[in-house]
Amino acid sequence: MTDSPARLLNLLSLLQTPREWPGSELADRLSVSPRTIRRDIDRLRDLGYPVEATKGAIGGYRLVAGTAMPPLLLDDEEAVAIAVGLRAGAGHAIEGVDEASVRALAKLEQVLPARLRHRVSTLQNATLPLTRGDGATVAPSTLTALAGAVTGRERLRFAYRAADGAETKRLVEPYRLVSTGWRWYLVAYDLGREDWRVFRVDRVTDPLATGARFTPRELPEGDEAAYLMRSMTRALGEELELDVTFEAPAETVAGRLPAHLAPVATGPDTCRLRARVTDSVNWLAIRLALTDVPFKVQAPDSLRTHLHHLTTRLTASLT
Incomplete structure (x- = not known):
C-alpha cells in the first residue's frame, strides 16, 4: 500500500x-x-x-487513553449503533443526556453516508419507545437543527405552537438548548418580540437556519445560571417544594429517580428527598410510584391530592 x-x-x-x-x-x-x-x-x-x-x-x-480525544474511525455497524443510541436519548430526553449528545448526533449525521442514514431511520421507525410524563417527544432532526444553529451562531426560523394551540412564526437568535431530564427547551432572543424567550422544543416545527450570523447578546442579568433557572421556571410553571420520605436506602431510591431528584440518607434503610422542582404533579406521582419502595409525601399538598385521586381511580378500576 x-x-x-x-x-x-x-x-x-x-x-x-x-x-x-x-x-x-x-x-x-x-x-x-x-x-x-x-x-x-x-x-x-x-x-x-x-x-x-x-x-x-x-x-x-x-x-491507549491520552490527554485529549482524537478523531475516531467507525465502521458501518458502529456508526449506526451510535446514531440510533443518540437519537433515542435525544428524542426522549433521557436523564443524563444533555446538549452534548445532540451536538454529537448533529456531527455524526452530517457525515453519515446516505445508505447509513437510511439504516438509522429504518431502525428508528421500527422501534416503539416507552415514554413517560406527558408523552411529549422531540424529533432528533429538530434537535440537531437547533443545536447546529446554537453552535454556529446562526439565526433560526421555525413555527411554534403555544400551550393554547396558537400557531406563530418565530425568528430568533438561539442561545442555548436545555434539558430538564424529561423535556428539551430552547433559550433564545426573539427578534419579533425583542425579548428573551424559552421555547418547548416539542412544540417547534420546521426549524430552518437562515444563514445569517449573529453575535450572541448578553443575558439581562450577569448570573447566567440564575437567569436560565428563572426562565425555565416561568416556562415550566409553578415551582414546587418537594418533601418525600422513603423506607429504603438512599442509593436504592437515587438509582430509580432522575438525577435532579437526589434523596439524602436519614438512616441505613431510610432517606428523604427535599427539592425545589418545576415538574408537573402528574409526572412526580408516576416517578415516585416507579421507585417501587414505600414512600410518604410531606409536601406539596397538590401532589398529595393528586396521589389520592390517582389511587382512587386505580382502585376503582379493579372493582
Whole structure:
C-alpha cells in the first residue's frame, strides 16, 4: 500500500481494535515493511493519537487513553449503533443526556453516508419507545437543527405552537438548548418580540437556519445560571417544594429517580428527598410510584391530592 494517507487510516482503524498488534502483523496487513509501520506510528503520535509500544523481540503497538480525544474511525455497524443510541436519548430526553449528545448526533449525521442514514431511520421507525410524563417527544432532526444553529451562531426560523394551540412564526437568535431530564427547551432572543424567550422544543416545527450570523447578546442579568433557572421556571410553571420520605436506602431510591431528584440518607434503610422542582404533579406521582419502595409525601399538598385521586381511580378500576 503506497498511498500514505490511506495507509494511515487503515493503520488507525486496526489500532482502534482493543488489542495489542505485533509490528510484523501490522506490516503484513498493510503490505509494507516494519520500518514503514514505525514511521507511520510516529505520524499518528504527531497527530495526537497515543500509541503505546511494547519492547521485545517481536514488539507490539496498541492505542491507549491520552490527554485529549482524537478523531475516531467507525465502521458501518458502529456508526449506526451510535446514531440510533443518540437519537433515542435525544428524542426522549433521557436523564443524563444533555446538549452534548445532540451536538454529537448533529456531527455524526452530517457525515453519515446516505445508505447509513437510511439504516438509522429504518431502525428508528421500527422501534416503539416507552415514554413517560406527558408523552411529549422531540424529533432528533429538530434537535440537531437547533443545536447546529446554537453552535454556529446562526439565526433560526421555525413555527411554534403555544400551550393554547396558537400557531406563530418565530425568528430568533438561539442561545442555548436545555434539558430538564424529561423535556428539551430552547433559550433564545426573539427578534419579533425583542425579548428573551424559552421555547418547548416539542412544540417547534420546521426549524430552518437562515444563514445569517449573529453575535450572541448578553443575558439581562450577569448570573447566567440564575437567569436560565428563572426562565425555565416561568416556562415550566409553578415551582414546587418537594418533601418525600422513603423506607429504603438512599442509593436504592437515587438509582430509580432522575438525577435532579437526589434523596439524602436519614438512616441505613431510610432517606428523604427535599427539592425545589418545576415538574408537573402528574409526572412526580408516576416517578415516585416507579421507585417501587414505600414512600410518604410531606409536601406539596397538590401532589398529595393528586396521589389520592390517582389511587382512587386505580382502585376503582379493579372493582
